[in-house]
Amino acid sequence: MPETLRVTGLDHHFGDLQVLKELEISVGRGEFVSIVGPSGSGKSTLLQLIGGLLEPTAGGIEINGADAIGRRGLIGYMPQQPALMPWRTVEANVVLAREIAGGSKRDSLARAREWLARVGLEGFARSYPHQLSGGMRQRVAFLRALISDQELLCLDEPFSALDAMTRADMHRWLLDLWEANRRAVLFVTHNIEEALLLSDTVYAFSHRPATVLERISVPFGRPRRAEVTDDPEFIKLRRHLTDLLTGTPAAPR
Amino acid sequence: MTFRKVLPPAITLFLLIAGWQVYTGVSGIDAWLLPSPKGIWDAAVEQRDVLGTHTLATLELTLYGLAAGVAAGVLIAVVLHLVPVLRAALYPLLVISQNVPIIALAPLLVIWLGFGLAPKIVVIVLVCFFPVAVATLDGLGRSDPSIADYLLMSGASRWQLFTKLQWPNALPAMFSGLRIAATYSVFGAIISEWLGSEKGIGRYMILQKSAFRADRMFVAIAVVVVLALGIFGLVALLEKLTVRGRRNA
Numbered sequence: 233m234p235e236t237l238r239v240t241g242l243d244h245h246f247g248d249l250q251v252l253k254e255l256e257i258s259v260g261r262g263e264f265v266s267i268v269g270p271s272g273s274g275k276s277t278l279l280q281l282i283g284g285l286l287e288p289t290a291g292g293i294e295i296n297g298a299d300a301i302g303r304r305g306l307i308g309y310m311p312q313q314p315a316l317m318p319w320r321t322v323e324a325n326v327v328l329a330r331e332i333a334g335g336s337k338r339d340s341l342a343r344a345r346e347w348l349a350r351v352g353l354e355g356f357a358r359s360y361p362h363q364l365s366g367g368m369r370q371r372v373a374f375l376r377a378l379i380s381d382q383e384l385l386c387l388d389e390p391f392s393a394l395d396a397m398t399r400a401d402m403h404r405w406l407l408d409l410w411e412a413n414r415r416a417v418l419f420v421t422h423n424i425e426e427a428l429l430l431s432d433t434v435y436a437f438s439h440r441p442a443t444v445l446e447r448i449s450v451p452f453g454r455p456r457r458a459e460v461t462d463d464p465e466f467i468k469l470r471r472h473l474t475d476l477l478t479g480t481p482a483a484p485r
Numbered sequence: 486m487t488f489r490k491v492l493p494p495a496i497t498l499f500l501l502i503a504g505w506q507v508y509t510g511v512s513g514i515d516a517w518l519l520p521s522p523k524g525i526w527d528a529a530v531e532q533r534d535v536l537g538t539h540t541l542a543t544l545e546l547t548l549y550g551l552a553a554g555v556a557a558g559v560l561i562a563v564v565l566h567l568v569p570v571l572r573a574a575l576y577p578l579l580v581i582s583q584n585v586p587i588i589a590l591a592p593l594l595v596i597w598l599g600f601g602l603a604p605k606i607v608v609i610v611l612v613c614f615f616p617v618a619v620a621t622l623d624g625l626g627r628s629d630p631s632i633a634d635y636l637l638m639s640g641a642s643r644w645q646l647f648t649k650l651q652w653p654n655a656l657p658a659m660f661s662g663l664r665i666a667a668t669y670s671v672f673g674a675i676i677s678e679w680l681g682s683e684k685g686i687g688r689y690m691i692l693q694k695s696a697f698r699a700d701r702m703f704v705a706i707a708v709v710v711v712l713a714l715g716i717f718g719l720v721a722l723l724e725k726l727t728v729r730g731r732r733n734a
Binding site (some may be wrong): 273283303304312313316319331361 | 492506632634635636638639640641645649650652653656661728729
């Protein structure tokens with residue numbers, strides 16, 4: 233069975249500016265993969281290429297074994313801002329991605345309600361986004377991506393605008409949800425700890441032009457608890473990645 | 486609307502009318518020059534049957550004209566929004582067109598279109614389309630870029646971007662244009678009736694002016710104000726039913 237996402241030799245330029253250089257990334261079925269890199273390293277550009285909004289200068293992108301260059305509507309997407317429509321109720325927002333794909337309205341709504349209930353938001357199905365807290369809005373945005381039924385979910389720094397406590401809360405929530413219902417996830421972040429806590433595999437990106445500095449398999453099993461961050465191995469990995477990304481000579485592993 | 490909000494203007498209005506009544510009584514000014522509020526009220530009561538017919542005719546004309554004007558405004562906004570070339574070519578001309586006084590244009594419309602309903606509707610459309618077109622165009626162009634980004638990443642077509650994001654996002658702006666158009670529409674109807682018509686408050690005004698019946702002209706003005714307020718209220722109600730959630734939350 234082909235991998236869910238396979239990126240090979242991907243180059244991208246904006247005019248004379250090279251943003252991505254010979255990227256090799258793969259996301260297996262049900263695998264949680266993070267990309268960490270400094271701000272402005274072209275992580276969002278990579279997502280736009282995968283989403284089909286841009287076409288790469290060179291290289292290949294395959295989703296489920298099929299060429300995905302310039303093809304849209306193949307991924308579930310969760311942006312940095314929740315980007316909920318303020319005039320739609322929570323449930324009407326959750327069905328949006330399915331609506332775009334042209335699914336049956338009644339089925340979508342039933343699934344949205346089922347998922348909202350599963351994550352304890354059933355009391356808010358008819359609320360409007362402005363009545364929700366920041367963390368709740370992100371949960372809604374994640375459900376919207378999740379019920380799009382795409383094999384691959386792309387999450388673009390989804391928790392970077394949240395405060396530390398809400399963020400920790402969201403990590404636990406996402407881990408529980410994802411472990412119960414595995415999907416291939418490509419998670420973009422500049423938070424090293426977040427990447428290690430959530431992922432099976434972490435790719436460290438360099439400064440522009442972004443290229444893969446290192447691919448790290450995270451050696452912790454599932455289900456994963458938040459306490460894993462206290463594990464000496466975790467601390468060592470975090471140190472290593474921090475050195476790698478801040479350009480300090482890498483300590484021996 | 487709260488009581489505290491209504492009270493100050495109500496008191497002002499009451500004092501104004503009371504002062505007017507006192508002035509006409511004390512100064513002994515001729516009623517054909519400035520009738521007293523009491524005299525105007527009496528004229529209204531006496532003329533109520535005739536006024537009813539004229540008011541209904543004006544109301545009907547106004548609603549037709551307003552509907553056509555709003556439709557034209559929205560259509561223009563949508564077309565200019567979807568076709569940037571047309572927007573660049575036409576938008577400045579639209580703005581300039583608003584400097585043409587409708588009252589100067591009206592007789593020409595009669596020459597071209599005759600004395601029927603058509604030139605009257607056109608006058609109201611010309612008065613009403615502009616605020617709706619400008620406000621809607623503005624609303625269409627101001628949708629949240631992060632939602633647009635989300636929609637595109639999720640595979641939305643340009644048409645879906647319009648129907649799911651830009652159009653619903655433009656509704657509140659369209660309604661603010663519509664509220665302005667609603668207040669203008671009655672005024673447009675009155676002007677169009679001056680062009681020549683059988684009935685309507687505009688026609689009634691002309692008749693009373695030639696008869697030097699200032700009291701009845703004041704009655705007509707009051708009717709126009711009430712009509713405009715009523716249509717404004719209708720639009721506000723429609724807005725409340727249509728626009729849900731809070732924008733730009």
